[in-house]
């Protein structure tokens with residue numbers, strides 16, 4: 001099973017990003033847009049694992065300091081024409097991602113040493129008409145609060161992120 005740890009977006013954040021996508025599409029921008037229910041900020045990528053409970057136990061030791069992360073700028077990166085929305089000030093999520101990484105490594109997971117870049121992937125394989133200037137994104141506030149362990153899979157061929165376990169500050173839920 002392919003696992004990753006992420007911060008989910010709340011309804012308002014998802015709604016704002018769906019509107020922004022519609023704005024881009026009206027300008028003729030095309031690509032593989034992330035489905036609304038799949039929008040998230042990855043904290044750690046575990047890759048293929050035989051089961052998820054060991055990771056959940058490790059994540060249970062992480063205490064998120066509740067706060068808000070403001071996503072307010074576009075970034076494009078990677079070879080696949082990825083368009084992301086990122087925070088200018090990423091301290092709260094950077095600290096949380098470091099704590100998640102530490103807890104997972106302590107539990108014996110070997111994680112890729114990839115530079116952490118807080119972002120929500122909006123689109124892959126982005127194709128914008130020539131000369132098109134992308135409009136400024138909405139400022140989206142993401143609660144730095146709930147850590148979710150997701151399963152990435154493809155039921156009926158559709159990329160789906162299913163929450164397996166989640167933790168809010170001061171509580172855990174199987």
Ligand code: 2AM
Nearest residue numbers: 004040041042044045112114120121152
């Ligand atoms: P991305 O949005 O930048 O592509 C599920 O696949 C999530 O895990 C996605 O958010 C994806 O990030 C991230 N992910 C996929 N492969 C990864 C890797 N090798 N290292 C870190 N994150 C990865």
